[in-house]
Amino acid sequence: xxxNLPKASTQKITIAEIAAQAGVSxxxxxxxxxxxxxxxxxxxxxxxxxxxxxxxxxxxxxxxLRKGSSGIIDLLVPNFDNQYVxxxxxxxxxxxxRTGLRLAFSFSQGKSLGExxxxxxxxxxxxxGAILVLARGQSSRxxxxxxxxxxxxxxxxxxxxxxxVPSVGATNWAGGRMAVEYLLSLGHRRIALIAGxxxxxxxxxxIAGYRAALEAAGIPIDPELIRPGDFRLHSGYTQTGALxxxxxxxxxxxxxxxxxxxxxxxxxxxxNILVPERMSVxxxxxxxxxxxxSPSLTSVRQPLFDMGRVATTMLVRxxxxxxxxxxxxxxxxxxxxxxxxxxxxxxxxxxxEDSQQSSLE
Amino acid sequence: xxxNLPKASTQKITIAEIAAQAGVSxxxxxxxxxxxxxxxxxxxxxxxxxxxxxxxxxxxxxxxLRKGSSGIIDLLVPNFDNQYVxxxxxxxxxxxxRTGLRLAFSFSQGKSLGExxxxxxxxxxxxxGAILVLARGQSSRxxxxxxxxxxxxxxxxxxxxxxxVPSVGATNWAGGRMAVEYLLSLGHRRIALIAGxxxxxxxxxxIAGYRAALEAAGIPIDPELIRPGDFRLHSGYTQTGALxxxxxxxxxxxxxxxxxxxxxxxxxxxxNILVPERMSVxxxxxxxxxxxxSPSLTSVRQPLFDMGRVATTMLVRxxxxxxxxxxxxxxxxxxxxxxxxxxxxxxxxxxxEDSQQSSLE
Numbered sequence: 039x040x041x042n043l044p045k046a047s048t049q050k051i052t053i054a055e056i057a058a059q060a061g062v063s064x065x066x067x068x069x070x071x072x073x074x075x076x077x078x079x080x081x082x083x084x085x086x087x088x089x090x091x092x093x094x095x096x097x098x099x100x101x102x103l104r105k106g107s108s109g110i111i112d113l114l115v116p117n118f119d120n121q122y123v124x125x126x127x128x129x130x131x132x133x134x135x136r137t138g139l140r141l142a143f144s145f146s147q148g149k150s151l152g153e154x155x156x157x158x159x160x161x162x163x164x165x166x167g168a169i170l171v172l173a174r175g176q177s178s179r180x181x182x183x184x185x186x187x188x189x190x191x192x193x194x195x196x197x198x199x200x201x202x203v204p205s206v207g208a209t210n211w212a213g214g215r216m217a218v219e220y221l222l223s224l225g226h227r228r229i230a231l232i233a234g235x236x237x238x239x240x241x242x243x244x245i246a247g248y249r250a251a252l253e254a255a256g257i258p259i260d261p262e263l264i265r266p267g268d269f270r271l272h273s274g275y276t277q278t279g280a281l282x283x284x285x286x287x288x289x290x291x292x293x294x295x296x297x298x299x300x301x302x303x304x305x306x307x308x309x310n311i312l313v314p315e316r317m318s319v320x321x322x323x324x325x326x327x328x329x330x331x332s333p334s335l336t337s338v339r340q341p342l343f344d345m346g347r348v349a350t351t352m353l354v355r356x357x358x359x360x361x362x363x364x365x366x367x368x369x370x371x372x373x374x375x376x377x378x379x380x381x382x383x384x385x386x387x388x389x390x391e392d393s394q395q396s397s398l399e
Numbered sequence: 400x401x402x403n404l405p406k407a408s409t410q411k412i413t414i415a416e417i418a419a420q421a422g423v424s425x426x427x428x429x430x431x432x433x434x435x436x437x438x439x440x441x442x443x444x445x446x447x448x449x450x451x452x453x454x455x456x457x458x459x460x461x462x463x464l465r466k467g468s469s470g471i472i473d474l475l476v477p478n479f480d481n482q483y484v485x486x487x488x489x490x491x492x493x494x495x496x497r498t499g500l501r502l503a504f505s506f507s508q509g510k511s512l513g514e515x516x517x518x519x520x521x522x523x524x525x526x527x528g529a530i531l532v533l534a535r536g537q538s539s540r541x542x543x544x545x546x547x548x549x550x551x552x553x554x555x556x557x558x559x560x561x562x563x564v565p566s567v568g569a570t571n572w573a574g575g576r577m578a579v580e581y582l583l584s585l586g587h588r589r590i591a592l593i594a595g596x597x598x599x600x601x602x603x604x605x606i607a608g609y610r611a612a613l614e615a616a617g618i619p620i621d622p623e624l625i626r627p628g629d630f631r632l633h634s635g636y637t638q639t640g641a642l643x644x645x646x647x648x649x650x651x652x653x654x655x656x657x658x659x660x661x662x663x664x665x666x667x668x669x670x671n672i673l674v675p676e677r678m679s680v681x682x683x684x685x686x687x688x689x690x691x692x693s694p695s696l697t698s699v700r701q702p703l704f705d706m707g708r709v710a711t712t713m714l715v716r717x718x719x720x721x722x723x724x725x726x727x728x729x730x731x732x733x734x735x736x737x738x739x740x741x742x743x744x745x746x747x748x749x750x751x752e753d754s755q756q757s758s759l760e
Contacts, residue, residue, distance in 0.1 A: 110503070118485035128479060131506055142471070143504045145492055271691060300691045307693035327688050330632060330661045332668035 060085045064361060108164030110140045111353065114156055115171040117145050120297065121325035122342050126171055126193050129346025137354055139166065146172070167353045169193060169346075189356040191349040196238040201366045204356065206349045210240040213338040213371030214247025214292075217320050220336075220373055221290045222255050225381045226318060230263040230288035232277045232298050238269075241294070244322065248292060263288055267298050274301025282309065289382035290318035296325050299335055299378075314380035324374050333377035341369045421446045425722065469525030471501045472714065475517055476532040478506050481658065482686035483703050487532055487554050490707025498715055500527065507533070528714045530554060530707075550717035552710040557599040562727045565717065567710045571601040574699040574732030575608025575653075578681050581697075581734055582651045583616050586742045587679060591624040591649035593638045593659050599630075602655070605683065609653060624649055628659050635662025643670065650743035651679035657686050660696055660739075675741035685735050694738035702730045 057064045062081060070077055070085045077085075113130055115123045134141050142165070144156050167189035172179070180203060183190045194205040221229050231248045234241030249259055262284055267273035274293055278301065281288055293299035299321035306317055313319050313333055321328060324339035348369065352362055418425045427438060428446055438446075474491055476484045495502050503526070505517050528550035533540070541564060544551050555566040582590050592609045595602030610620055623645055628634035635654055639662065642649055654660035660682035667678055674680050674694055682689060685700035709730065713723055 113504075118479075118489060121482075124479035124485055127504075128506070131504070141504045143474075143488075143492070143502045145489070297691075300693075304693045327691070330658075330688070331692055332661075332665045 056085065056088050059088050067361075108166055109138070110142050110165055111350075112142050112144065112165045112168040113171075114144050114146055114168060121327060122323050122340070123171060125325065125342035126346035126349075129343040129348075130169055130350045131346075132343075133347040133350035133354075137350075139354070167191075167357045169349050169353055189353060191353045191356070193345050193349045196240045198237075198239045199366075204352055204362060204365045205367075206345045206352065207240075207366070207368045208340040208345065209368050209371050210243035211247040211250070213322060213340070213373075214244035215251045216247070216371065216373050217292050217322065217338050218248050218251035220375070221292065221318060221320065221379065222251065222257075224290075224318065224379060226288075226290040227257060227382075228260075228263065228286065228288040228290070230265065230281050230291045232265050232267045232274055232291065232294045232302070234267055234269045234294050234298075236266070241269075244294060267294055269295050269297060271297050271301040271304070274298030275305045276301075278302045278305035282311075288317075290320070290379070293319060293321050296321035296323045296328050296335065296337055299328075299337070300331070303331070303335075314378050316383050318379040318382070320379055328374075329376065336376045336379045337374050339372045339374050341371070344369055417446065417449050420449050428722070469527055470499070471503050471526055472711070473503050473505065473526045473529040474532075475505050475507055475529065482688060483684055483701070484532060486686065486703035487707035487710075490704040490709075491530055491711045492707075493704075494708040494711035494715075498711075500715070528552075528718045530710050530714055550714060552714045552717070554706050554710045557601045559598075559600045560727075565713055565723060565726045566728075567706045567713065568601075568727070568729045569701040569706065570729050570732050571604035572608040572611070574683060574701070574734075575605035576612045577608070577732065577734050578653050578683065578699050579609050579612035581736070582653065582679060582681065582740065583612065583618075585651075585679065585740060587649075587651040588618060588743075589621075589624065589647065589649040589651070591626065591642050591652045593626045593628045593635055593642075593652065593655045593663070595628055595630045595655050595659075597627070602630075605655065628655055630656050630658060632658050632662040632665070635659030636666045637662075639663045639666035643672075649678075651681070651740070654680060654682050657682035657684045657689050657696065657698055660689075660698070661692070664692070664696075675739050677744050679740040679743070681740055689735075690737065697737045697740045698735055700733045700735050702732070705730055 054064055057067045060067065060081070062085065066077055066081065067085055070082055111130075111134060113127065115127065118124055131141060146156055165188060168183065168191075170180075170190055170192045172192060172194075180190070180192070180199075190204065192199055192203060192205040194203075194207045196207075199205050218229055218231075229248075229252070231245065233245050236242065245264065248264075252259060263281070265277040265280060267277055274297070277298075278291065281291065282305070291302050293302050299319055302319050303313065306313055306319075311317055319335065321335050321337035322340070323342070324337040325342075328335040328337045348367060352367070355362060415425055418428045421428065421442070423442060423446065427442065472491075472495060474488065476488065479485055492502060507517055526549060529544065529552075531541075531551055531553045533553060533555075541551070541553070541560075551565065553560055553564060553566040555564075555568045557568075560566050579590055579592075590609075590613070592606065594606050597603065606625065609625075613620055624642070626638040626641060628638055635658065638659075639652065642652065643666070652663050654663050660680055663680050664674065667674055667680075672678055680696065682696050682698035683701070684703070685698040686703075689696040689698045709728060713728070716723060
C-alpha cells in the first residue's frame with residue numbers, strides 16, 4: 039500500500055518504485071531488505087545501490103526521519119461491552135510501547151461517534167495510521183481510508199474481509215473442528231451448535247469445522263442440532279431452551295462464542311441442569327470471564343492479544359513504507375480446557391439428577 | 400489549581416488573580432462566573448469589569464483560543480483486567496466527544512509502561528491534561544504532575560486521596576450500609592463481610608457501613624464474620640471456605656466487590672451449595688459481568704461511567720482555567736437487585752439440600 043499523506047515532510051521511495059527501477063519483483067526487494075540470502079549477488083548489489091541512492095528509509099531509521107509525523111496511531115473499536123475488545127487493545131498497546139508512537143482511542147458504537155463520523159474526524163486530525171476493530175466489515179469505509187492515504191490494518195476477528203485488505207484474524211474452521219473433536223473424545227454423540235450470524239465469515243467457518251469433525255467421526259449431521267444465534271447472551275439462552283425441548287436433546291452444546299455460552303449457562307441454571315454433569319458446554323474466544331465463572335468455561339481461544347500485537351506491527355511496517363509478508367494473517371486457535379465439559383451422563387446419573395431436580399421445584 | 404504550561408501560547412489570568420485584584424474571595428469570583436445571584440451588585444460589577452479587562456477565558460471560548468493546545472487528553476489506567484476500568488473509559492470518552500479533545504491511552508500495569516515511566520513520558524509529550532485511574536493513590540506522582548503544570552483529575556474509586564486533590568469517587572460507606580440493610584430486610588442475621596485491603600479507604604468505608612447497618616438493627620458485631628480480602632477472586636474463594644468452617648456459618652456473604660463475589664460463587668459451586676437457596680451473595684461495583692453470570696449477582700453499583708464522565712468535565716474546566724465547584728466529588732452508590740439474594744434457608748430446606756449434596760458426592 040502506498041502512503042501519500044499530505045502532511046509528510048519527507049519524500050519516501052516505496053518498495054514498488056525500487057522494484058521498478060531495479061527491474062525485479064517486489065518480493066525480491068523485500069528479501070534483500072529482510073537480509074535473506076536467496077537473491078543472486080548481482081541482483082542484490084543492484085537493489086542495494088538503488089536503496090542507498092533513493093534515501094529509502096528502513097523502519098529502524100524511519101522514526102527519526104518522520105518529522106512530519108504526528109506520532110499518533112488511531113485505534114477504533116466498537117465499544118468495550120465484549121471483553122474481546124479489551125484483549126485486542128492490550129496487544130496493540132504492548133506493541134506500540136516499543137515504537138514510541140502514541141495511541142489515540144475512539145469508540146464507534148454506544149453513545150458517542152459512529153464509524154462514519156469517526157472517519158470524517160480522522161481526516162481533520164493528524165494521524166500516522168489506524169487500527170480498526172469494526173462492528174461490521176464495511177469495505178466502503180476502508181476505501182475511504184485508502185482514498186485519504188491513511189495506512190490501516192483491520193483486526194478482523196470475524197474473518198469478513200477479502201485477502202487483499204491488511205488484516206489479522208484467527209483460524210475459525212480449525213477452532214470449530216477442535217471443539218467438536220474434544221467433545222467426541224469425551225464420548226458425546228449428540229452435539230449441538232449454536233452458531234453466530236450467517237453474515238459473519240467466522241461463523242460459517244466454525245459451522246464448517248463442526249461438520250468436518252462429525253463427518254470424520256462418521257456421525258450424521260442432524261440439522262435440528264444446528265441453531266442460529268447472534269453471538270449475544272440471549273440467543274444462547276433461547277436456543278438452549280429449543281434444544282432441550284427436542285425429543286432427543288443433545289448432551290453437549292458448542293455455544294459458538296463465550297457470550298452465547300453464558301446464555302446456555304443461564305438457561306441450564308434456571309432448569310437446574312448441572313454443568314458438566316448433565317450437559318457439557320464449550321465456548322469460543324476465551325475472553326477473561328471464562329476463567330471467572332462457575333463452572334469455568336472450556337473455550338476455543340482466539341489469540342486476541344496477539345492479534346492486536348501483530349496488527350500493530352503490520353501497521354508500523356506500512357507507515358515506514360515497508361512491505362508486509364502477507365496482507366492477511368491468521369493466527370492459530372487453541373483449546374483451553376476447564377470445568378464445563380465431561381463425559382455424557384450415564385442413564386443412572388440422569389435418573390438421580392432428575393429426582394433431585396423435582397425435589398427443588 | 401493554577402495552570403502554567405510552558406507550551407501555552409495565550410496568557411490567561413486565573414480566578415485567584417481576579418479575586419486578588421477585586422479584593423474578594425475566590426468563591427465570590429466563582430459565583431459571578433457561574434451566574435449566581437448571591438453577590439452584592441457593586442462587587443459583581445467590579446469583578447465583571449476585571450474579567451472583561453483581563454481577557455479571562457470562559458470554557459466556551461477557551462477552545463478557540465488554545466492555539467498552543469495539543470488537543471489531547473491523556474488517560475492512564477492500570478489495565479483492563481477489571482471491568483470497572485472499561486466503564487470509566489466509556490464515561491471519559493462520552494464526555495470528551497463533546498469537547499473535540501482527543502483521548503490518548505496508556506496502561507500503567509501489565510507488560511508495558513509503569514506509572515513512573517509514564518510520567519517521564521508525558522513530560523515529553525504535548526498534553527492538555529490527564530485523567531488518572533491509579534493502581535495505588537501515590538501522592539508523590541501527583542505532585543510530579545503538579546510540578547510540571549499538567550492539569551489532572553483522579554478517578555479515585557478507592558477513596559484514598561485527600562480532599563484537596565481533584566478527584567471523583569463514590570459513596571462507599573452508604574453503599575456498604577445499603578447492602579447489609581437489604582440482607583437484613585430479607586431476614587438474614589448471620590451476615591459475613593469479605594473486606595478489601597485495609598490500605599484502601601473505600602474498603603474501610605464499606606466495613607464501617609456494614610457495622611452501622613448491623614448496629615442500627617441491634618445485631619452484635621461478630622469479628623469472625625469480618626474477613627480480610629484483597630479484592631481479587633482468590634480471597635473471595637478462600638475466605639468463603641473459612642466462613643463455611645465456622646461452627647455457626649453465615650447465611651449471607653457481602654463480598655466486598657464483584658471479583659471477590661465470583662470467588663464466593665466458586666467456593667459455593669465446588670461444595671454444591673446453591674445460591675441463593677442456601678447462601679445469599681452480594682457484590683460491590685456492579686461491573687458488566689454481574690448481569691451475565693448465573694445466578695446474576697446483586698451488587699452495589701458504583702457509577703463508574705458517570706465517574707469517568709464527571710472527571711472529564713472537571714478536567715476540561717481546569718484546562719480552561721475555570722474553578723471547580725469542589726475538588727472532591729462523590730457520586731451516589733445504588734443497590735441493583737438480581738438473583739443472588741433470598742431469605743435465609745428454613746431448617747427443613749437445609750436438611751433436604753444436605754441430603755442432596757451427599758447424593759452427589
